[in-house]
Amino acid sequence: MGITILLLDEQDSVIHGFIPANRASQFRSCLKAGSIVRLDGFEVARIPHMYKITEHQFVIRFIPSTRIVEVLANAPVIRSDKFLVRCIDHLQVLANTNLELPDVVGEIRSVQGSDLQNDTATTRMVVRLLIEPTVTVNVSLWDEAASAFRGRLRDGDKSQSVMLLTSVNPKLFGGNLYLNSTQGTRFYFDTTLPEIAEFVSRVGATSAQVYSCVDTLEGIKKKELVSIKDLNSFISNSNEQTQEADFLCKARIVCVIPENGWSFVSCTGCHKK
Incomplete structure (x- = not known):
């Protein structure tokens, strides 16, 4: 576009x-x-x-x-970045509205995905992120964002666990808050950033906290055919104590709702609409 x-x-x-x-x-x-x-x-x-x-x-x-x-000569002094960091209450208000793509700061608790050491892989991976002392959310990384984060894991760089993510799209599903990456999502781990320093001070997080990584490359351990109703029931009844599962879905598009305008995500392979 x-x-x-x-x-x-x-x-x-x-x-x-x-x-x-x-x-x-x-x-x-x-x-x-x-x-x-x-x-x-x-x-x-x-x-x-x-x-x-x-x-x-x-x-x-x-x-x-x-x-x-x-401007190469006599350039003014300008900061290199500025963020639109939102708290949990604001993220919940923004969820499912598509009105704003905010930034968020949190402490990585765990990472799960397939082929985590392959930075050419762009399949979805999930980061469990602590954003308040008692609030943990799922961050879904897709496409370029997933590849970039895999590159960090491949290099063995887990020395910093508090990160700032930009341009995430908040969604509520089954009563749980998910933060989805977009093409504008970037990762910052610099502990000198005021936003990260404030989070560490407020939440009492440790920037060098070691987090776990679960690689699901071994594949699907259980295959079963379920309905959309079954999937909805699984998600609605899930909580932090239940195991997570990956689903592959084949469905027929029956309607495109135009009330919020039309947009598209291009294919990461051929870049066509």
Whole structure:
């Protein structure tokens, strides 16, 4: 659909920028994370109500007359990042609304997935994340995010267990909160980040806590055919003490509900809609 960027200025204000797909080739070579740029000739529009990644009400849209130039001399001092961290109460309000893609800080308690040491694998993996002293949620990592996290596990880098995730999509299922990764999800483990330092102080977490990894590469140990009703019953009656299970589902699409607009996720293999 296009390229989404975040622009942070010297006043510590952040705004959402968007480059439509038909202009991506014009500006792609100018985009470098962390660079200081001068931008002019753009269009300002109200930000869409769905999938917001900042609190700003407007978005900078790139048009044919837009110019972006990197500032190499006498550049202003600008922070390299700013986050939209939300607490558990706010995450629950946002769940299933698709209104906002917030950031979250937590302590990794466990990791589960298939082929965890293969950073080319993009299948779903689940991270159990403590985000409050008594609240643990499931973080589902997909596609590039799953691959990036596997790369960290492959390198044996488990020295830091408190992390900050960006742009997650909160969902409630069976009464449980799930945080799903998006294409904007990134991982930060730097203990000097104020958001991570505040979490460690508030929750009493240990940034170097060792967490367990469960690799399900051995495959499915039990195969059985169940109905959607059975799946719903399993999830609804599950809690932290019950075992988790992976399901493969074959179903027929009977209706696409257009009331919230239409969007798509491209295939990670062929990149088609």
